Amino acid sequence: MPKNISINKLLTLLVLLNIGCSNTPKPFVIHISKINQERSVKITGLDVAVIQDIARDTSGANWQGLIPVYKMPADTEMKSYQPVQPGTYHIADGAVIFTPDTPFVSRQTYFVRYYQFDNGNKPADFIGGHNRPGSLHYVDLTF
16 A cells, blocks of 8 residues: 555656646736837837747738727727727837827827737636637736
């Protein structure tokens, strides 16, 4: 019997080490700030590989799939129904710069919706009920 107990302890230890040493990447911390006399927004903290991959699309349409900019409505529960703020995206010094087609209105709140495509897509998230197939995780950052 003692031999079986030590094998069980060893297996338990291996399982715990595997769980504790998981290779989960650190989440990226996204920062936004107005620049160019508040005519543009600088978005930093995105994954460099993602920036480089999306930058290959010269139309700029893919940026709106990752970090679209919206005008905050008076009723904040209607945020998800707002049209995307039209404008252009470009990269400078490892950051994404968004310049709207029409200038930002002073004292108007805007927000950037950052879609976290890699967050919450592990099998355990679906099994545990924390995620549903087809759902996207995002964070709204206001400015």
